[in-house]
Amino acid sequence: MAETTRVGADSAGIHEVDSGAIHEMDSGGIQEVDSGAVHRNERRSYGPLADSWRTYRLVAGMWIRSTMAYRASFALTLVTSFCVTFFDFVVILLMFGQVKGLGGFGFAEVALLYGTAGTSFGIADLTMGSLQRMGKRVRDGSLDTFLMRPAPLLAQVAADKFALRRFGRVAQGLLVLVWALLLLDVEWTPLKVLLLPVTVVSGTVIFAAVMVLGASTLFWMQDAAEVTNSFTYGGNTLLQYPPTIFAQELVRGVVYVVPLAFVSWLPALYVLGRPAPAGVPEWAAFVSPLVAAVCCGAAGLAWRAGIRSYRSTGS
Amino acid sequence: MLRLYATVAAGGFRRHATYRVATAAGVFTNTVFGFVLSYTYIALWDERPQLGGYSVDDALAYVWIGQALITVCGMMGGGFEDELIERIRTGDIAVDLYRPADLQAWWFSAHAGRSAYQLLGRGVVPMAVGAFAFHFTLPSGPGGWLAFLVAVALGSTVGFAIWYLVAMSAFWLLDGQGVVQVAWLGGLFFSGMLLPLNVFPGALGEVARMLPWASLLQVPADVYLGKYVGWELAGAYAFQGCWALVLFGAGRAAQAAATRKVVVQGG
Secondary structure (H helix, E strand, O other): OHHHHHHHHHHOOHHHHHHHHHHHHHHOOOOHHHHHHHHHHHHHOOOHHHHHHHHHHHHHHHHHHHHHOOHHHHHHHHHHHHHHHHHHHHHHHHHHHHOOOEOOEOHHHHHHHHHHHHHHHHHHHHHHHHHHHHHHHHHHOOHHHHHHOOOOHHHHHHHOOOOHHHHHHHHHHHHHHHHHHHHOOOOOOHHHHHHHHHHHHHHHHHHHHHHHHHHHHOOOOOOOHHHHHHHHHHHHHHHOOOHHHOOHHHHHHHHHHOOHHHOOHHHHHHHOOOOOOOOOOHHHHHOHHHHHHHHHHHHHHHHHHHHHHOOOOOO | OHHHHHHHHHHHHHHHHOOHHHHHHHHHHHHHHHHHHHHHHHHHHHHOOOHHHOOHHHHHHHHHHHHHHHHHHOOOOOOOHHHHHHHHHHOOHHHHHHOOOOHHHHHHHHHHHHHHHHHHHHHHHHHHHHHHHHOOOOOOHHHHHHHHHHHHHHHHHHHHHHHHHHHHOHHHHOOOHHHHHHHHHHHHHHOOOOOOHHHOOHHHHHHHHHOHHHHOOHHHHHHHOOOOOOHHHHHHHHHHHHHHHHHHHHHHHHHHHHHHHOOOOOO
16 A cells, blocks of 8 residues: 555656656657657546556556466565565574673564564565666666656656565565564553554655655666665665664764654654654654655655656667 | 686776776665674674674674675675576577687686676775774784685685576576575575674584585685684685585586587577
């Protein structure tokens, strides 16, 4: 559900830019007739959100069908994807085989941090992970094909080569989350119960926004995809551990500069009944949806700017 | 013949040196991960000083060595296997086999050039940043650095041999993705990239330290930290060298078996 809103939210307004890009090409003398067709199509559309969702569904569905042609290979990659992330958690298990607590946090508490961040990141990676490969399309010019289609670009690129195997990561994150909830000894209040799903959804949106923001930079620097990894994969790793073990400057950085702390740390700390880190007020635990919305806005602006500056290689 | 391979190696170096933005992005990412992992290791060694025979400073050095060597020793992919698999899948490999050069030696030369570039381009800066931020253990004198570089070269060779063998599987499977992922998983966990192998408990640790992946990071890091003295150092090199030989041999056997069955379509 989260990804639905996300895809739409971001591409709201992008639609126009998209068709603008097609226009620019047209004035370069490509095909007048085509642009007319695009326009008629757009008038008949049901708004940018519905369009994006429809595009995403169609493209992703196509890739799922193509994956399912090789069922055994799919099963193998799904299991491997699950194992890769599982080994990630084995490290934490191994650590707790040696120690009772990390930074004053017990195993169940770390597992909650891991589960919430892992699930959010997993869903974001499943739905938007393909964006990091867009640099190749910008470099070899195959992005032009996408721009020519009368469909929102972001939805097309995000669903490109949709890899259902990445669901393995989501499954693993959820598993750890459920495990943590079973082990945790927390006084549950209605507010805390409500906060958990809201956190996972907002966390997903924040991660996805970071991915869109990262992909936007690929319009200028096609080889810089790895920088986004340090915020997505790196952020996910960071959030799996208690904030007490990190330098306070680093914690402040992920609260105020790249607001990854809102993905899981701040709400999870509230659920655990622990104080927020780095002098952040307690109500910050509840503003994750707001932060997610702001991130989407920023990502949308960056994406617009990216598309505007796109110049095809022409090949 | 040697001149040819030297040229290929130089080409590998220059080819990767072209992608400056990618190098800068990689350095940035390795540095960020280095910071995140450093703090988790500090927390771990804070609870259990001398865990796995490392001091905190040793553990921090281990983190940054790992970040510096990721692409050099191929812990998370050799960097060439996708290209080689694609050539096998599309049949372009026939052109490579037609060349008056050995396939394995050709790719190894290119890998050597690439690794040398990765060590300079992606290894030095994160190590320097890490050393500046955390003041971790440094080798004792130039001899220590030299011993470390030899271990890195051997580790890089083992890394190549593993990924070459993985790529050879594409001759039979065509879609190498499954095997690549399994190898990736093995490399990630058993190289000690996530946690030093000497922290692994009991039998798991025993086995992990015997596997070829231990040559990629664990052995070079232990050489760096001066854990091997005298003949032990020779033993460590021998461990890496044996795995390199065995895996090179396996790759060669797979290549020989594969080239016997290659059918190039005319037309």
